[in-house]
Amino acid sequence: DTGVSQNPRHKITKRGQNVTFRCDPISEHNRLYWYRQTLGQGPEFLTYFQNEAQLEKSRLLSDRFSAERPKGSFSTLEIQRTEQGDSAMYLCASSLAGGLVSDEQFFGPGTRLTVL
């Protein structure tokens, strides 16, 4: 078990560019979550998948944000036309629904996005 991995760990981009982040969950986990965390704040929920189905999206997820989880394995989060306000840490977590601890989420190391 290698845990949740995220790539890249850091991304610097210019305003207006598109960026894509990848998350590889723990292999047997059927739920995958995306959060955004800004300095001094707790993580804010963005969206989550159960297998390949995207079950909930936050109002924070504007039409510039899109997430996919093809085949219920890894997930990608794309931000189009990035803005400086998108600068944050993007965290991915996975869990096993129906596991011993109800939906204990294991977090990845995060992708830190800086928009110049």
Place this chain on the structure above:
Amino acid sequence: AQKITQTQPGMFVQEKEAVTLDCTYDTSDQSYGLFWYKQPSSGEMIFLIYQGSYDEQNATEGRYSLNFQKARKSANLVISASQLGDSAMYFCAGYNTNAGKSTFGDGTTLTVKP
């Protein structure tokens, strides 16, 4: 919708003493869970402890215990015998078992003094 409130932006504790980190929640859900996570300066989120809304006993995990008072809607984390390595940001999170999403508080920064 859930709301999680952590009223202590920062806390200090002497090494080997116990400390309580406060968390109150507001939810209309009947079935929910409450988590505590630790986030050291390195940034990773580490699961500490979980309490389900129907659990009658307070959760304990080693030096961590959760003081769950359902009527008061509080889920305070108690860390016994603090260690220098406990210095970190601590987040309380509420989980809606039906909707599958978690809501986090703004966190408490704990500093353990030698």
